[in-house]
Every structure is written in structure tokens, then in C-alpha cells.
Amino acid sequence: MAIQNIRYDTENQLFTLSTKNTSYQMKVDSRGFLLHLYYGAKISGNMEYLLTYYDRGFSGNPYEEETRTYSLDVLPQEYPTLGTGDYRSSALIVRNADGTESCTLRYKEHTIQKGKYSLRGLPAVYATNQEAETLEISLEDVVSKVEVRLFYGVLWEEDIITRSVVIVNGGSEEIIIEKAGSACVDFLYGNYDLISFYGRHAMERNIQRSKILHGNTVIGSRRGASSHQYNPALIIASSDATEDFGSCYGMAFVYSGNFQFEAEKDQFGLTRTMMGLLPEQFHYPLKHGEELIVPETILSYSAAGFSFLSEHFHRCIRNHVCRGEYQHQVRPILLNSWEAAYFDFNGETIVGLAKEAAELGIDMVVMDDGWFGKRDDDNSGLGDWEVNEKKLGCTLKDLIRRVTDTGVKFGIWIEPEMISEDSELYRTHPDWALQIPGRKPVRSRNQLVLDFSREEVRNEVFDAICKVLDQGEISYVKWDMNRSLADIFSKEHVAGKVHYLYVLGVYEFLERLALRYPSMLIEGCCGGGGRFDAGMMYYTPQIWCSDNTDAVDRLRIQYGTSFFYPISVVGSHVSAIPNHQTGRKTSLKTRGIVAMAGTFGYELDPKLLGEEERAEIKEQIKTYRNYEDLIRNGIYYRLTDPFTDDCTAWLFVSKDKKQALLNIVVTEVHGNMEVSFVKLKGLQKGAVYRELTSGKAYVAEALMEAGLPVSVETGEYNSCQFVFAVQEKL
Numbered sequence: 001m002a003i004q005n006i007r008y009d010t011e012n013q014l015f016t017l018s019t020k021n022t023s024y025q026m027k028v029d030s031r032g033f034l035l036h037l038y039y040g041a042k043i044s045g046n047m048e049y050l051l052t053y054y055d056r057g058f059s060g061n062p063y064e065e066e067t068r069t070y071s072l073d074v075l076p077q078e079y080p081t082l083g084t085g086d087y088r089s090s091a092l093i094v095r096n097a098d099g100t101e102s103c104t105l106r107y108k109e110h111t112i113q114k115g116k117y118s119l120r121g122l123p124a125v126y127a128t129n130q131e132a133e134t135l136e137i138s139l140e141d142v143v144s145k146v147e148v149r150l151f152y153g154v155l156w157e158e159d160i161i162t163r164s165v166v167i168v169n170g171g172s173e174e175i176i177i178e179k180a181g182s183a184c185v186d187f188l189y190g191n192y193d194l195i196s197f198y199g200r201h202a203m204e205r206n207i208q209r210s211k212i213l214h215g216n217t218v219i220g221s222r223r224g225a226s227s228h229q230y231n232p233a234l235i236i237a238s239s240d241a242t243e244d245f246g247s248c249y250g251m252a253f254v255y256s257g258n259f260q261f262e263a264e265k266d267q268f269g270l271t272r273t274m275m276g277l278l279p280e281q282f283h284y285p286l287k288h289g290e291e292l293i294v295p296e297t298i299l300s301y302s303a304a305g306f307s308f309l310s311e312h313f314h315r316c317i318r319n320h321v322c323r324g325e326y327q328h329q330v331r332p333i334l335l336n337s338w339e340a341a342y343f344d345f346n347g348e349t350i351v352g353l354a355k356e357a358a359e360l361g362i363d364m365v366v367m368d369d370g371w372f373g374k375r376d377d378d379n380s381g382l383g384d385w386e387v388n389e390k391k392l393g394c395t396l397k398d399l400i401r402r403v404t405d406t407g408v409k410f411g412i413w414i415e416p417e418m419i420s421e422d423s424e425l426y427r428t429h430p431d432w433a434l435q436i437p438g439r440k441p442v443r444s445r446n447q448l449v450l451d452f453s454r455e456e457v458r459n460e461v462f463d464a465i466c467k468v469l470d471q472g473e474i475s476y477v478k479w480d481m482n483r484s485l486a487d488i489f490s491k492e493h494v495a496g497k498v499h500y501l502y503v504l505g506v507y508e509f510l511e512r513l514a515l516r517y518p519s520m521l522i523e524g525c526c527g528g529g530g531r532f533d534a535g536m537m538y539y540t541p542q543i544w545c546s547d548n549t550d551a552v553d554r555l556r557i558q559y560g561t562s563f564f565y566p567i568s569v570v571g572s573h574v575s576a577i578p579n580h581q582t583g584r585k586t587s588l589k590t591r592g593i594v595a596m597a598g599t600f601g602y603e604l605d606p607k608l609l610g611e612e613e614r615a616e617i618k619e620q621i622k623t624y625r626n627y628e629d630l631i632r633n634g635i636y637y638r639l640t641d642p643f644t645d646d647c648t649a650w651l652f653v654s655k656d657k658k659q660a661l662l663n664i665v666v667t668e669v670h671g672n673m674e675v676s677f678v679k680l681k682g683l684q685k686g687a688v689y690r691e692l693t694s695g696k697a698y699v700a701e702a703l704m705e706a707g708l709p710v711s712v713e714t715g716e717y718n719s720c721q722f723v724f725a726v727q728e729k730l
Helices: 306-320 347-360 396-405 424-428 455-469 495-516 551-561 588-595 611-633 700-705
Strands: 006-009 014-018 022-028 034-041 092-095 106-114 132-140 146-155 160-169 175-187 192-200 203-211 215-221 233-238 248-253 259-265 271-277 284-286 291-302 334-336 364-367 409-414 474-479 521-524 542-544 601-603 635-638 647-653 659-666 687-691 697-699 719-729
Touching (some): 006 106, 006 132, 014 132, 022 291, 034 175, 034 291, 175 248, 192 259, 192 551, 203 551, 233 306, 248 259, 248 271, 248 306, 271 291, 284 291, 284 495, 291 306, 306 635, 347 396, 347 611, 409 455, 455 495, 495 521, 551 647, 551 659, 588 611, 588 659, 588 719, 611 647, 611 659, 697 700
Parallel strands (some): 334 364, 334 601, 364 409, 409 474, 474 521, 521 542
Antiparallel strands (some): 014 022, 132 146, 146 160, 175 271, 175 284, 192 233, 233 248, 248 291, 259 271, 659 719
16 A cells, blocks of 8 residues: 655645654745744644744844744754854855855745655665655745755655755856755754764764753764764754653764764754754855755654664664665675784685684685785785785685685775875875875875775776776675875865765765675775764675774674664674783673674684684574574664663564574673663563573563563673573463
């Protein structure tokens, strides 16, 4: 049965967008302005009655107004602009040819279509004509002829609404876009908290909750990537919202470059939230007929807390963002050479790892950094994508054959966006690196960044990498990026366009790679989680979650990650101890349980393991294979908070609720400890679940309301897994 997700009331010029559980409403008022009325739990009727009109003194009025009670400074808007008398943050700032910054947008026309809109050159949520509808509203400034097309995608079943914007210069003179957002949501009243995810390299996506106070809270990235420091996904929540209670709104930017989120509570208690491109170092000129496409923002609302909101985003990203053959396929369990050998390896090392992997039941060996050019450390060689056969002691073709002959697949690491000054490519084309003429460039990790805004640069690197990938059966590529952008200058583009065009260049390269090698799994990476965003997930269905492989730190990293991103995209491995980043020692059992909250693999040298450890790894692999579908596609629940609780617990429940996998890691150990109780979620009410290891039976309501006691054991970071299966009805 076709569902009409988007309705237009002609008489009242009212737009209502509906999903299974939510409503979003806006209207064109009598002056032609597009006002936001409501977003939240499902409602019916016209919500225009919520708008109030008073003389607010220093709030300005449109020139044609005969009274002082109408002001855009105090009204909720769909796409606020600078120059209208609204003194709050603007979603759009246009610099006109005469140097003025002014743009007044009024309704022009709209269309409603089946299916989900797409964005040229940019990733976006996709859906069939049966799954989604698109609303396009055109607004225009009658003086400058700037046209702004607002796009809304409505996915009924997923409780998702997407927003994007296309800005077109319909005038005769050049304009400059100084700021461009893709989504604005105004809240007429209420006190809200902002939940953001901050961090640093090797400690990404820590959760932070703060009140949205009067003034402007700004979070974003200036690094050219979405960054380790601030993730482009945030939650606006009622002050009483918890995992299972209260109203909350999620906003996730489908973009892998500079971004800016703003939350502003104004003088009259209205809260404005916006997501879009970072205005700094962004000055985008548009000549007559040219357009700027603003990346998409995914919106969702939950009336039942964060857990329900996370489920919306998990389904959306897993089913409507990730693509390709591996979108729903079982992922290979891999052994990466990085922490096993770093740069110190040859072909025999890789073949040795392959033999060990085959014996343990691992599916794939990945040859990480150091196989190309002059590359025995991180000071040289980037850009020279030619196999160093002298180092390997053989051709890549021979190495791949020898690895696959052991019964495992072969994968390889690349860093296409980077260049070393000590490289043949730099000596030949120094102008291809991002650097400002007359200034010494900023180095990071002793490397520079290639200007991926230029097609000739991308083509040269693409051809060189394809020559490598064509040398044998390569099943996996790890795409890395190990520094932030600086020295923004390009020979071909105005500096204010370079950040944006750089990201589009990365996307174009990845799209070409995916089309040429459709059966190859591409894993994204940016020093781990520095580009962990929905934009990259459109091209890479899994991303290395963090360079930090310490199991205890990963509890916090993966906890924060889970608020928006599904387990199926989280790259997570078991590493050696003492851990190479923290020096911490944790049991192999705990490291395995933590890594199973992800795509699963190993980051160690198996030759250094004892027989008991090797046997335990075989059991881990068997366990993961048994529950891989449950982990990847099941509903994920956060049961405790690793920042505040004595233990970290999380749960996977199958869609039919017949199976559940409970994972617990104890992170605080004290003398004569209290017993912790973990309450399960999402089970089938009225059912009896049998725990498969102990054989004990539990009533579903008992597990959810009273919980399960966590064993008090001595020793640090003990862990356990419980598998529950429905046995009978009461």
C-alpha cells in the first residue's frame, strides 16, 4: 500500500511530512516566508496556532508591514538568511556583487515526487519509490534572483527525514556564498541539552552533555576532514531524556570535510539548531546559472529516548547509506600486518602471517603501510604507488598468489591523498601538493596533502593505484588519511572553494574505485576515526573505528560511536598485549568480546602466541561466526555507561526477539565489591529465555526489570558473554 508521506494543504499553504512515528510541519505565510511549525511525535491538524505575534521592540519588521508585531527575528524559520532583520544565526549568507550581504527568500513553487532525491557529486541517503518521497521547495530573492531549492526526503518506515539545499545564481552578476547550511530546526520553547561527541586521535567520540544556554554553541571541524575532535552527528534532547525516556532529535551530516553545527537559545527562549558547511575558509563564488550543492543532513526524532533514536540511525545508515556487495554480506575476519610488523616486513613475513591466519581460521591477511616506493618509515615514499619488489623479494602478483594459495584472501593498505617531499612524485610535481606560494608548508607526520580538488592529480594517482590493484586478486583495500589539511591554495580554484572541492574529489575517486572493483571491500580510515561519518560510509561500508586498539579505551570509543553508527561499519580488532598505544594488559577473552562489537579481526603476530592463546582465538572465531548476523543486523542496546558505571554492558537482540547476545566487561574492581545488576532490553515479553552456556531459564520480564547479577571476581577487566534463546511461552 502506497503511503503519502508528504501532504500539501493548498488553502493554508501548509506542508506536512509524516513518518511512521513523527510529523514535521511548515507553512508559507501570507508574506511568502517559509516558517517552521513543528517537528516531533506524530500529530494531525494545523500547528500554525503555535505562532505568536507581538511588538518586540528592537526586532525589525519587513518594509511592507503596517504593524510592528511581525518580525523574522522571533519567528521559527525553515531556512533563515542574513539581511532580513533576523539577528540570530543564519543558514545562508550571500555576498552580492556590490559587496552587501543580504538575501530575502520568499516562496516561489514546490514539487512532490515519489522516491528520494540524489545529490550530484555528493553522498546521500537513497531509497526506492516505495520507500520514500521527496519535497522540493523553491525560494527566491526577487532582487538578486538567487534561488534556493530546499530538498526534503521522507522515509516512512525508518522515521527519517533528510534535508539538503541547492543554491542557484539566477542573476546576471557574480555572487559569493559565505555560509551555507543544509538543515535548520527551530524550537519555539523548551529547555534542551546538547549531546556531542568530542575526542582526539586514538580517543574519539567521547560523549559530552551540556545545557543549551542563551548564546551560541558552535561545534565543528576546520581540519579538512570531519575530524577526531568533533563528530558531525549530534543530539538535541529534553533535559530529562535518558536511554529509554524522553524526547530527542538527531542530526547527522552526510559529509567528510569541514562542518559546523550551531545551537542558539535566543532572547525569547526559542532554540535554533543548524548543520552545514563551516564558513571559515569558505567563500564560494557563483556566476550566472552556477549552483552550490550543500551536503545532506539526516534528521530523526524519538519520543522514547536515545536507544530508539540510535535504532533509527542504525537502520538508515545500514540500509540506505552503505552500498555495494558488502552492504549486507558477511565481512571477512582479517589479520592486519601493522601491529604485527609495522614497516619491518618482506614477502616472507606476509606469507608467514597468511599461513598462521589459515591455521587459526582467519579469512584474510592485509599488508599495511610500507610495500611501495622508498617506504621503510613514515618520512618518505607517499605518492610513489609502485611496488617495492626489492623489499618484498618478489612481485606483488607472486605474493598475492602465495597468500591466496594458503587459503586466505589478500588485502592492501593505501593512502592516496598524501605525498611525501621525499618521493619521485613530489620531485616531478611539487605544485600538486597543497601549499601557499612563497610560504613554507605545514608538515604533519612529515607529509603533505595532494590537491584532490584538481582532476589531473586524482587521475594520475588513480591510474597508479589501479596498476597495483590489477596485479592479482586483491579482495580488500584499507584507505587511510593521516593528517589534517592546511595551506589551502590551488592553481585551479579560488581558495574559498578548495576545501569543498577537495572532499568532492575524494568522493569522485572512491566512486570510480568502487565501480572498477565492485567485489572489493573498501575500509575507510583517517588515523582511525578521524573521518568516521555517514559521507564516507556511502563509499566504505566499514571504517577503522580508532587507531587505539586497547580494549578498555575501546569500550568508551565504541560506546560513543554507537549513538549514530551501526556495528556493521565499526572496524574493531583484537590486538597484542601490552597494548601498543596504552601499555595496558587485558585478557584475550576481554579483547575478543570488545572486538566483537564490530567487524572483528586481529592486529598481532600469531607466531608470538602460546598454544592456549591460539586455541582461544579459534574459539573466538567460532563464536563470532555463530553470531555474526546477530551482531551485524540485530538491534543494539547500550545497557550501562562506561564513563560512570563499574561495568560496561551491551546487548544484541535479533529482529524476531528470539535470540540475544549479552556482553559485559568489568572496568572497576575494588575490595569487597558491591554486586552490579545489568538489566536487559528489547526481549519478547512473556517469553522464557534459556542461557545456552549454563542452561538456566529466565523470564523475559525478570531479565528486563530486575536484571542479571555480574559476577564479582578478582583481577582487572574480567568479561563474560551470555547467549539467550527463546525456549517457550509462559
